[in-house]
Amino acid sequence: MIAARRAAGQSPLTRAAASIAGSSPASTQLSALRFKAPSTSATLHLSRACAQTIPRLPHNAGLRSIALFHSSAARLEETVPVPQMAESITEGTLKQWTKKKGDFVSQDEEVAVIETDKIDVTVNAPQSGTITETLANEEDTVTVGQDLFKLEPGDAPAKGSSGGKEESKDEGKDEGKEREEADQKKQKQEQEQQQKEQQQQKEQQESDKKSKEEQGSKKKDQEQAKKKDEGKKPSGGDGVKSTSGPSAPVDPAPATRGSRDERRVKMNRMRMRIAERLKQSQNTAASLTTFNEIDMSAIMAFRSKHKDRILKEQGVKLGFMGAFARASALALKEIPAANASIEGEGLGDTIVYRDYVDLSVAVSTEKGLVTPVVRSVEEMGILDIEREIAALGKKARDNKLTLEDMAGGTFTISNGGVFGSLFGTPILNLPGSAILGMHAINEKPWVVDGQVVIRPIMVVALTYDHRLLDGREAVTFLVRLKQYLEDPALMAL
Template sequence: MIRKSSINIAKVASRRALSGLVRGRPVCSSFAAQPRSSPVLLRSLPIVSNNVFGIRTYAVTTVPVPEMAESITEGTLKQWVKNVGDYVELDEEIASIETDKIDVAVNAPSAGVITEVLAAEEDTVTVGQPLFKLDTDGSADASAPPAPKEEAPKPAETPKEPEASKTEAPKPAAAAPPPPPPPPPAAKPAAASKPAAASTPETPSTPGSRDERRVKMNRMRLRIAERLKQSQNTAASLTTFNEVDMSNLIEFRKLYKDEILKKTGIKIGFMSFFSKALCLASKEIPAANGAIEGPNGGDTIVYRDYVDISVAVATPKGLVTPVVRNAEAMSLLEIEKAIADLGHKARDGKLTIEDMAGGTTTISNGGVFGSLMGTPIINLPQTAVLGLHGVKDRPIAVNGKVELRPMMYLALTYDHRLLDGREAVTFLKLIKEYIEDPRKMLL
């Protein structure tokens, strides 16, 4: 009797355990209250249980919003690159989070299958918040697709049905002739459609449409608006102008651009020359490369021995200013390559926080878009921003004669709290002299 009862008890226990696994519950009753994705359950059900009962268990990992930067704690979930049920490889991009500075890619911490997403697009997410669930044991799913192929032979076993359909096909082919008659009537409405279009003058209402669209500002645009207004409210902004004759610089570029491109692969432009001229002018007017720091508007002036140039780059989401560091120690070609690399990263949305942090002065080139003249806004806490504009042929006096020369207007917006008018005008005049005679930059 003891043996029979013990056998019966064992059978009942095994049946309950098996049914519990099939329903997704743990075998051990002590973990019955634990959710399926809890780490305790994952440890209590190792993959070895698969070999015992022949049933696959899931190792689900909850992936949180990653650390984005020291100063960024939240962002907007802009896009799910992958969907629930998709198999992803290690480090494959799952989603994209937009912050007020850059877009952050969320990558898979391991290979597996996405089982659930815990946030919707356009939701605000914070660092550490659960974002999605990943079945890290889902690698077996990658081999699942071949299974349906094995069932393919079944339809192959019934070739008679397609044959029957083929024999029936010619009959509809014979019935095909009737369709030709309908085309003529179709042509009549086509002809009628022409006068109809002429008789509907209301349709051209689209040019005078009064429709409106409202689109929520993205985080980058909101941040740009905030910083520009802060600059306008804080700095005592003033702009001084000058014009520069680009003849010598254009001739210099024409002479050597092909040779430089062939030897180095760098396409030399104007930005590197203006950057070098700005670095040299900053040595003579250090306040133009300085900043005001301290509480209550600032009571300390910071002078720098280095020049980190913020280069304004227009992107679909807004204006960004990646930084060329230690430009004063670079050659013209090194500056040109650094600017080109940052420009490509900005347009591809691959800038990092490190690429944009800092900056002691800014160059904004509105001339590439056809600007004739403008007043750029200071990028706080910087003191000055140099604005470049379009090159236009204009008549000017040269040695008592009127000649057509390629001229560019320069604009320097500066913070009058730190930079006096005399210094600002001198700073811009130095840049003009270096550009009009590039050889002076070698002295």
Template sequence: MSSSSALRSTALRSNRLASLSHLRTPSCRLFHVKAPVTGLIARQTTPRSSHVTASYPPSLQQWRSYADSIVIKVPVMAESISEGTLKQWLKEVGDQVEQDEEIATIETDKIDVAVNAPQAGILKELFVEADTTVTVGQDLAKLEPGEGAPKPAKEETKKEEPTSSPPPKAEESKPAEKAPEPKKVEEKPKKAETPAPPSTPSAPAADGIGNRGEQRVKMNRMRLRTGERLKQSQNTAASLTTFNEVDMSAVMEMRSLYKNAVLEKTGVKLGFVSFFTKACILAMKDVPVVNASIEGPNGGDTIVYRDYVDVSIAVATEKGLVTPVIRNAETLDLVGIDKAISELGEKARSGKITLEDLAGGTFTISNGGVFGSLMGTPIINLPQSAVLGLHATKQRPVVVNGKIEIRPMMYLALTYDHRLLDGREAVTFLVKVKEYIEDPRRMLLP
């Protein structure tokens, strides 16, 4: 063969190979694929081009690739919150979930955030374990969209268990017939064991020392954050507490007279905190600095005065103390304040409180009296400048018009930031609150 003919045959051979190159995949040639190997191809990666997919058998088109699954990520929680702790998984791998169904809970510094399924499907994989710190946008789980039944394997195992149980019963019945013989043999060693009681008295003596077990539980994020803020308040504010006592007779009489009528008309239970909230709002008109705060760098260099009052009401929950805010409390009457307190308290205790409910606040009221506290010094909730502590009402002998009488008395404690309030302003404010409570008719005067 001449050199020219050899070159032509080489060129033809290379052209044929080039024309067949598009039929090759990374792991096999399609002209070798047959129907029996569909399972093998299903485990391979997704084809690179659409024309190769068309060459697969029809049964392969029903398999879903990783790209068809949905990756559930950590949702955006708030501007000030970028991470949290995955508290628990409410669903397991293989469970069927509905659209918007809660599958996990993330615990943050302030609230719990629910992770919901973007659409119906089956959970295929969980990327994060419980009690793990997660950040916004992090992958949490893989969801395969579509309808599907929960794991049938559990039901099958339950059905198989009763079928396997009868045989052991039949086997146990045989040795039962020979049972009388060992009973006679066992009676003899029992007599031999009777002289052993001298060692038993030592056991109760050791138990008499008491249990000295220990248990260590990791603090939740809310408790950690609360501790940080309280310590920050102590380190920042020049805290000082002033006390006074108030006669609750007039408020208790007014409440007992009208609470049933208010409940029937509005559905709201008239409480005592609403009276103190209204009294504080009116007292702030004479001492507005109580509703102010300090802002600025290096501890603050600017005083911010406000013409509105957002009252934070301290609510104790299982996870810790939260302070939901009553917005523009100066525009509400006693019933409106009580209604807001009831709604916010229920949301906090049921875990449905939101960041919007907790944001802000210009003054705080903490009622430790519901737990029986006689006296205490509350800590300022920065950047606020004061907090009022209410305590338990106790029957005590007091002097009224030169006579000793038994009256329901309560101690009040006002903790204030001495950088902003002097003793004169703090004491004047607390005396004003005392006057409004001891004579609620003052609240109706201009």
């Protein structure tokens, strides 16, 4: 009767917990009750009740299930997908996991890097937590929306915390075993590589030794032959000259052969995209290049006079790109076709003329050539252009350019002169209709007022789409560019 009254006064969850003590294995009962609990708090209450009710269960018979049951209710694992990268990009290559399984990450912290055909995209943690599983390997192709990794939200674990050790004991053993096997595999590979290198070194030493022995044998034979010839020569004391011919020439030592190894490296997505676009440009546009020469004396004098003051006062390093960009923007006002593009179905049936100049500046990076865009150059002065180009160049070298930084260029400048190029024919950066190529400055004889003098000269090249521009317009553009740069004061008028 007393037991019945006590049972009647207990909650359903407490009665359920009490019934477990004398029945089948705890893990089976808990598994059944786990899905019947009406809320998280009830589930936690039930697990505590069970822990108090069955303190004498055999080791590992049910406590591990209870511990896992207790913790699983409080943790809501989140699966993080490959993020939307851009409207035109649907997939990429997973280049690097910057975090690994078991690492804690803060909100917005970088977890992985995905390489696309235009830029590298970083994948950040949507919230703070611990990475419980990675769902793709490095160098795998991943698509937008694909599951990438799993994250268990939560705060950073306290240093020296012992909580959860019992819960993850078996899991830790499995992970430790996996790490041990991976270490053994890596160690075996290193040993094999070391043995291979030692064998190659031994073979090379034997080859060198054999080569030296052959050279020594030849030298010895030659010395013996020389002594034999000298013994046959008549004495020169009586004035009679020797009639014997010269001794046989010494054979040169065989040259050491260089390595003939080959390496095959898969093209990254950016290089593949560059190759595709350049070939598309050649196949689409009717490309033609015209040249001119510019006396750089005036613009070099302007730079030398003001560069130190500008760097000190405004922190801007004055180069030549700002002047060329400003001069190009002014010349494009007169020749708008050089700032236009062809759009429409097929090869295009509409010409789009623009009243603004968004300048694409070619920047060389370790991964390839990128063309970040300086917006509305026609409204900017030389210093503003230099400041913006410097900022975009740094972003490019730090691999931090966004798709917005590279979209929508209407005219392009490429400066091969920084690498020593004398002149060349740049390839059009579609859909733009023209690209200006700058080259190295070299001193040349130059006629000034009927006198031959030495002047610093740069060859400039304009590649243009002959479907849009006629030769007259292309030549006129370069003539105007030359006038502005040889008399910089015109750019201020």
